[in-house]
Amino acid sequence: MKEIECEIIEVQDYPIPGILFKDLTPVWKSQDLFNILIDKMTEIWVGCEIDTVASIESRGFIVGAPIAYKLNAGFVPLRKPNKLPREVYSQAVSLEYGETEIQVHKDAFQESKKVLIIDDLLATGGTAIAAFKLIPEDLVVGFGFMVELGGLNGRKKIEEISDVRIESLVIYD
Numbered sequence: 001m002k003e004i005e006c007e008i009i010e011v012q013d014y015p016i017p018g019i020l021f022k023d024l025t026p027v028w029k030s031q032d033l034f035n036i037l038i039d040k041m042t043e044i045w046v047g048c049e050i051d052t053v054a055s056i057e058s059r060g061f062i063v064g065a066p067i068a069y070k071l072n073a074g075f076v077p078l079r080k081p082n083k084l085p086r087e088v089y090s091q092a093v094s095l096e097y098g099e100t101e102i103q104v105h106k107d108a109f110q111e112s113k114k115v116l117i118i119d120d121l122l123a124t125g126g127t128a129i130a131a132f133k134l135i136p137e138d139l140v141v142g143f144g145f146m147v148e149l150g151g152l153n154g155r156k157k158i159e160e161i162s163d164v165r166i167e168s169l170v171i172y173d
């Protein structure tokens with residue numbers, strides 16, 4: 001998706017030295033590109049009977065919620081610690097630049113049959129794997145990313161634990 005890739009701004013040494021940060025906000029800001037982005041990320045999964053989209057706070061929500069709407073699916077937020085008001089499951093996440101945790105309500109997937117995990121960007125795969133572990137395994141149909149940093153081998157790490165589909169719109173080497 002060249003037209004989307006062209007609008008992504010690379011910021012060197014953000015948020016810490018050594019990280020080449022992909023600033024996706026120009027794509028989201030563009031009326032045309034945001035439309036194309038959501039349409040393209042959605043059409044991959046049409047016909048897969050997805051009933052739940054799970055997205056990761058916070059940038060994942062920007063793409064995950066409109067994709068859920070377009071797929072006529074429900075939306076489950078996977079949130080940073082201490083944001084959800086009821087009982088939660090937690091998973092530790094090791095990021096390209098640090099450590100955190102994500103949480104989900106214990107009853108979030110009670111009625112789900114087919115779950116799609118959406119995030120803005122796949123880097124080392126730590127976040128995606130933590131999300132996967134928060135969802136009953138047999139429910140997950142696939143992962144959808146706006147951007148994939150191929151050199152960080154996140155895809156390989158996901159493939160080591162699951163054989164579900166992994167789809168990214170823009171893939172960097």
Ligand code: AMP
Binds near residue numbers: 023094128
């Ligand atoms: P990871 O767990 O390493 O796959 O990192 C994925 C998450 O961290 C995504 O939700 C991104 O928002 C963020 N992220 C990691 N690396 C970058 C990067 N180089 N540029 C922009 N966002 C990043």
